[in-house]
Amino acid sequence: MEVKAKLRYLRMSPRKVRLVADLVRGKSAQSALDQLQFANKAAAKPVSKLVKSAVANAVNNFSLEMNNLFVKEISVDGGPTLKRWMPRAHGRATPIMKRTSHVNIILGEVNDSGVREGKKTKLESPVKLSAATGENEGIKVAGKDELLEAENTANNENPVIEHDPRNEGRVGHRRIEGGGKGFTKKSFQRKSG
Numbered sequence: 001m002e003v004k005a006k007l008r009y010l011r012m013s014p015r016k017v018r019l020v021a022d023l024v025r026g027k028s029a030q031s032a033l034d035q036l037q038f039a040n041k042a043a044a045k046p047v048s049k050l051v052k053s054a055v056a057n058a059v060n061n062f063s064l065e066m067n068n069l070f071v072k073e074i075s076v077d078g079g080p081t082l083k084r085w086m087p088r089a090h091g092r093a094t095p096i097m098k099r100t101s102h103v104n105i106i107l108g109e110v111n112d113s114g115v116r117e118g119k120k121t122k123l124e125s126p127v128k129l130s131a132a133t134g135e136n137e138g139i140k141v142a143g144k145d146e147l148l149e150a151e152n153t154a155n156n157e158n159p160v161i162e163h164d165p166r167n168e169g170r171v172g173h174r175r176i177e178g179g180g181k182g183f184t185k186k187s188f189q190r191k192s193g
Contacts, residue, residue: 001062001115002072005054007103009079010046014101017043017076021103029055029069029107047103054107061118064109072108076101 010017020043024032029051036048051071058064079100085093 001064001109001113003054003058003062003064003069003107005050005057005105005107007046007050007053007101007105010043010101010103011098012043012046012101013099014076014078016041017047017101017103020044020047021074021076024051024071025074027071028110029066029071032071050103050105054105058107062115063119064113064115068109068111068113069107070110071105073104073106075104077104078102 020036020039020041023035023039024047027035032051033048036044036051055066055069058069059066079102081100082098084096084098086096088094
């Protein structure tokens with residue numbers, strides 16, 4: 001059984017984090033945490049939290065024992081680099097690369113326990129909203145064709161709410177009072193004087 005955990009966008013250079021990752025590779029989970037506690041590196045604290053997270057995943061999700069776990073794989077990859085500039089002599093600007101890291105860890109079992117699947121949590125079924133039948137408390141969600149029909153009829157019994165999630169339809173522009181769209185709308189709304 002393998003248990004995974006990820007640490008993404010750690011604001012530290014991958015080269016510095018790899019020094020700490022090499023300390024714990026292949027060690028048992030408890031000895032890895034002990035080693036990280038006394039390592040004199042700044043990257044030891046986030047890597048220690050990652051090992052604790054992976055152990056918590058194993059204990060809570062898969063019911064594994066902490067004494068039976070070891071660090072099977074740990075890898076440090078480069079993340080996105082933040083590019084900054086620093087002024088230097090003669091009007092020059094030199095780049096500063098603020099690097100980030102992605103750390104992946106895989107814990108394995110020393111003695112196979114036979115566990116293959118984790119706990120399955122029972123989720124509630126999602127609520128289905130039906131737009132066509134109008135069961136949503138008297139509010140009807142309409143498309144473009146239905147909005148055109150609603151504009152043409154003077155006496156509309158059910159209130160119609162315009163639903164255009166990406167604002168691609170032109171139906172909404174007709175409903176704006178006080179002008180059309182673009183420059184004319186802005187010029188009539190502007191205060192003068």
